[in-house]
Amino acid sequence: MEKWVLASRPEGTPVLENFRLEEAATPEPQDGEIVVATDFLSLDPYMRGRMDDVKSYAPSVNLGDVMTGQGVGNVVASRDPKFKEGDLVTGMTGWATHAALSGAEVRHISPEVPPTTALGVLGMPGFTAWAAMHTIGEPKEGETFVTAAATGPVGSMAAQIAKRKGLRTIAVAGGANKCDLATNTFGFDAAFDHRAHDVKSLRGALADAAPNGVDIYFENVGGKVLHATLPLMNVAGRIPVIGTIAWYSGVDTSGPDMLPSVWRATLVKRLRIQGLIIFDHWHLFRQFIEEMAEPVARGEVAYVEDITQGLDQMPAAFLSLLSGGNTGKAIVAI
Amino acid sequence: MEKWVLASRPEGTPVLENFRLEEAATPEPQDGEIVVATDFLSLDPYMRGRMDDVKSYAPSVNLGDVMTGQGVGNVVASRDPKFKEGDLVTGMTGWATHAALSGAEVRHISPEVPPTTALGVLGMPGFTAWAAMHTIGEPKEGETFVTAAATGPVGSMAAQIAKRKGLRTIAVAGGANKCDLATNTFGFDAAFDHRAHDVKSLRGALADAAPNGVDIYFENVGGKVLHATLPLMNVAGRIPVIGTIAWYSGVDTSGPDMLPSVWRATLVKRLRIQGLIIFDHWHLFRQFIEEMAEPVARGEVAYVEDITQGLDQMPAAFLSLLSGGNTGKAIVAI
Numbered sequence: 001m002e003k004w005v006l007a008s009r010p011e012g013t014p015v016l017e018n019f020r021l022e023e024a025a026t027p028e029p030q031d032g033e034i035v036v037a038t039d040f041l042s043l044d045p046y047m048r049g050r051m052d053d054v055k056s057y058a059p060s061v062n063l064g065d066v067m068t069g070q071g072v073g074n075v076v077a078s079r080d081p082k083f084k085e086g087d088l089v090t091g092m093t094g095w096a097t098h099a100a101l102s103g104a105e106v107r108h109i110s111p112e113v114p115p116t117t118a119l120g121v122l123g124m125p126g127f128t129a130w131a132a133m134h135t136i137g138e139p140k141e142g143e144t145f146v147t148a149a150a151t152g153p154v155g156s157m158a159a160q161i162a163k164r165k166g167l168r169t170i171a172v173a174g175g176a177n178k179c180d181l182a183t184n185t186f187g188f189d190a191a192f193d194h195r196a197h198d199v200k201s202l203r204g205a206l207a208d209a210a211p212n213g214v215d216i217y218f219e220n221v222g223g224k225v226l227h228a229t230l231p232l233m234n235v236a237g238r239i240p241v242i243g244t245i246a247w248y249s250g251v252d253t254s255g256p257d258m259l260p261s262v263w264r265a266t267l268v269k270r271l272r273i274q275g276l277i278i279f280d281h282w283h284l285f286r287q288f289i290e291e292m293a294e295p296v297a298r299g300e301v302a303y304v305e306d307i308t309q310g311l312d313q314m315p316a317a318f319l320s321l322l323s324g325g326n327t328g329k330a331i332v333a334i
Numbered sequence: 335m336e337k338w339v340l341a342s343r344p345e346g347t348p349v350l351e352n353f354r355l356e357e358a359a360t361p362e363p364q365d366g367e368i369v370v371a372t373d374f375l376s377l378d379p380y381m382r383g384r385m386d387d388v389k390s391y392a393p394s395v396n397l398g399d400v401m402t403g404q405g406v407g408n409v410v411a412s413r414d415p416k417f418k419e420g421d422l423v424t425g426m427t428g429w430a431t432h433a434a435l436s437g438a439e440v441r442h443i444s445p446e447v448p449p450t451t452a453l454g455v456l457g458m459p460g461f462t463a464w465a466a467m468h469t470i471g472e473p474k475e476g477e478t479f480v481t482a483a484a485t486g487p488v489g490s491m492a493a494q495i496a497k498r499k500g501l502r503t504i505a506v507a508g509g510a511n512k513c514d515l516a517t518n519t520f521g522f523d524a525a526f527d528h529r530a531h532d533v534k535s536l537r538g539a540l541a542d543a544a545p546n547g548v549d550i551y552f553e554n555v556g557g558k559v560l561h562a563t564l565p566l567m568n569v570a571g572r573i574p575v576i577g578t579i580a581w582y583s584g585v586d587t588s589g590p591d592m593l594p595s596v597w598r599a600t601l602v603k604r605l606r607i608q609g610l611i612i613f614d615h616w617h618l619f620r621q622f623i624e625e626m627a628e629p630v631a632r633g634e635v636a637y638v639e640d641i642t643q644g645l646d647q648m649p650a651a652f653l654s655l656l657s658g659g660n661t662g663k664a665i666v667a668i
Contacts (some may be wrong), residue, residue, distance in 0.1 A: 012396060034568040102559070120580075211580050219597075222597050225638055226593075226597075227598070235391075236473040236614075241597060241600045241601045241602070242602065244594070244597050244598055244601060245351015252591075253589070253590040253591045253592075253594060253595075254589055254590065255587070255590055255591050256381065256587040256588065256589050256591065257586070257587045257588070257589050257590065257591050257592055258587075258591050258592075258593040259560075259592040259593045259596055260556065260578070260587060260592070261587075262593055262596075263553075263556050263560075263575060263578050264578055265575065266607060266608070267575045267576070267578060267609040267610040267611070268391050268609070268611075269391075269609060270391075270608070270609040270611055270614060271607075271608065272603070272606065272607075272609075273600060273605075273606075273607040273608070274600070274605065274606040274607070274608075275600040275601040275602070275603065275605050275606075276601075276604060277601070277602075277604055280570075280604060331539045
């Protein structure tokens with residue numbers, strides 16, 4: 001088997017040298033375990049946080065350990081009676097060709113949708129969007145929704161949930177192609193390229209596209225889009241905070257201090273700003289699948305995948321994800 | 335009659351010259367109106383916001399208009415059948431000896447508690463604390479609660495609600511006397527003088543006093559106390575934002591930018607940060623009175639009033655309130 005381990009911790013933006021490909025003996029399952037041969041591995045922004053040695057909602061990856069991550073693959077050996085060889089499953093395999101996992105941490109996936117959907121639209125990203133909209137966003141017909149990273153697997157799902165509830169949806173994305181994708185594939189009512197705007201002109205564009213103001217700002221980036229959108233929030237607006245990718249590496253905190261104005265807006269507009277980590281919500285996963293699997297299978301919910309070929313490309317594909325180089329859910333085919 | 339009008343808008347911290355005392359003819363009630371002769375006038379931090387000509391949750395006071403505010407007094411003339419001369423009432427009288435008010439905007443107050451309680455512990459400040467704790471704070475037995483302005487009418491009520499639910503309560507206040515008041519009168523488990531600490535040492539003191547972390551940070555000041563407390567918040571912590579008095583006048587936004595770290599904490603700790611303006615919650619006022627009036631009358635809920643004598647002292651007492659010079663609910667006796 002082969003696996004990518006964390007070779008060194010990044011200083012600011014990660015580089016290829018932070019990762020090292022290693023060979024190892026393919027594991028044998030212990031009692032209650034299965035061994036999975038991965039077909040597809042997921043790349044997600046949260047992995048950036050795991051590279052740092054700071055306290056967070058999940059443990060850091062130790063130097064020399066396999067990089068964390070979700071995979072899809074087939075069972076090649078099983079000592080858990082719920083699984084047999086050949087079963088198609090998903091679990092936290094890490095960045096590796098094989099993984100030994102406790103059967104309790106693995107689940108079967110439906111053969112009725114492509115297996116990669118278990119990593120994106122029907123996996124953690126889609127579920128994150130669904131849980132954030134259900135528990136914090138609380139979309140109401142006639143309201144207006146804004147998200148950045150609008151063609152990513154989280155933002156695009158959140159927007160489609162909003163759209164199905166009768167909201168006006170506005171996208172911010174990086175580049176003209178992603179803006180086209182946002183409106184043509186994901187059904188956004190408007191889309192803006194953050195690379196073509198500074199904060200002020202982005203705010204003006206959003207204001208024109210949201211004549212009734214913004215009720216839900218789906219926060220998955222931080223930075224410029226937050227500053228552009230915040231003054232447009234309506235009274236009783238909601239800001240689910242599910243990521244701050246713009247601030248993951250090398251934050252510029254030289255000022256000005258934006259906190260007093262954000263706090264004032266929170267008070268004056270009675271905003272609800274709430275963080276969400278999907279690990280707290282697994283008890284809702286079955287409800288999510290029951291609600292969203294059929295619309296995905298019927299093609300009513302669109303998804304886009306950006307599949308890179310080869311385990312050797314994992315780090316490069318991850319760095320591309322962090323800089324917005326991918327389009328759609330980032331996946332690596334093994 | 336006499337009244338204080340807004341003479342000029344403050345640049346940063348208000349000064350006495352921003353106010354002007356005027357004489358006027360005592361008003362006659364129109365149909366449906368009553369005229370109230372005020373006995374007590376309330377001073378509250380929100381009044382600072384009304385002095386600025388910026389869009390907020392309530393209209394600014396126009397130059398030359400009477401300063402806004404709540405009063406308690408007796409009906410001296412009535413053309414509303416629900417009120418008769420001599421009735422003890424409260425309403426938005428403004429900073430004045432007399433006011434003509436629509437009967438719909440005025441309410442009778444109980445003779446069983448001192449009339450000044452209608453301005454503090456059983457009025458808008460107490461109700462603000464109660465509503466914020468009920469709708470956002472959601473205190474649970476065994477948790478830990480922190481508030482600044484701990485001896486003020488809002489913070490002290492919020493803390494006593496927390497204490498009655500079995501929480502550990504920690505005060506931040508300005509000066510040793512207020513810290514004594516916090517522990518001796520309001521039952522806080524610990525109290526710290528923000529004037530004796532910088533952010534780091536205040537954080538250390540709070541951390542020692544909150545060995546299990548902080549679950550509710552009741553935000554009524556912003557600034558140093560926020561920065562000291564935020565890193566101590568537990569996962570799923572709540573921050574009701576009901577005021578930012580530290581940032582009302584002359585905010586220093588020179589940096590560093592604290593927003594990225596606050597946003598990261600919001601995500602990592604799944605914080606809920608939510609603004610509350612009491613105007614949205616009047617439908618709960620009856621429930622508040624039913625729940626809290628008896629404990630106040632029985633002396634189970636403590637309150638402290640800081641009563642200044644004379645309408646002529648209104649501006650000076652208000653400036654003192656803004657700089658933390660008062661102790662307890664600021665009231666002026668007419």
